[in-house]
Amino acid sequence: MNPVRAGALAGLTVAAAVAVELGPLPVSLPGGLLLAFVLPGFALGEAIFRPGRRDIGVVERAVLAPALSLAVLVLGGLILWAAGGHLNRTSWTLVCAVTTLIAAGAAYYRTLRAEPAAPGGERAAGPAKSVQERLIRDVLPLALAVLLVAGAGVWSYADSVHTHDVPVSTLSAQPPGPVDADGNRAVRVAATGLAAGEWTMVLSDPAGVEVGRQEVTPDGDGDWSGQISVPGDQRVTVGLFRGGEAAAFRTLIIAAVP
Secondary structure, three states: OOHHHHHHHHHHHHHHHHHHHHOOHHHHHHHHHHHHHOHHHHHHHHHHOOOOOOOOOHHHHHHHHHHHHHHHHHHHHHHHHHOOOOOOHHHHHHHHHHHHHHHHHHHHHHHHHOOOEOOOOOEOOOHHHHHHHHHHHHHHHHHHHHHHHHHHHHHHHHHHHHHOOOOOOEEEEOOOOOOOOOOEEEEEEEEEOOOOOOEEEEEEOOOOOEEEEEEEOOOOOOOEEEEEEEEOOOOEEEEEEEOOOOOOOEEEEEOOOO
């Protein structure tokens, strides 16, 4: 990759990353598509294959770019997840942009170190070097693909074993009882799969104003059940909060009397 192409690729990558992070939707969407499906794969193709190689046609290169780009997303996501990182817009942008810039630099470096070509456009190489280049060209990509599939399968199996016994938290309510003399209805509410700690159940009216609050203490299995009283003439939102968190961990809605 010559300096002009390498510089143009790096500039386009930086511009796409900035557009994704800071630009409006009409700008961030094309930038995201370039980073996800084009730029990393194109740069990796230039870095992997020999400079000036002519036995790879336009169709092959057009297929390689999105294929390698998707591989970057898969591997980058697995590495981020394994490292405990967050999979969000910024992390995906960094994975694609950094990979593209590194690959573009490697492609430019390979061009600088490329041996002079022999007459006819092909490099002069002995039999040993031809066998070595063929192994790199044909066997290495297949081996990497097998390792990728095998690694993803082992990882998926290990993760399924690890998460098999993770409890699922639920919040449910039985049908409300009849309206009493005060205009309220009794509702039986149950929660399961709660971790040990402080839990609070908050009742809110349609305007979001709190109309009731109750402390929830799960048993040793993480289950709890109890009865609450809700107004019969308005819809009530029941939110289950964990500790001092501002967002409800689980939510259900009890409709008003029709």
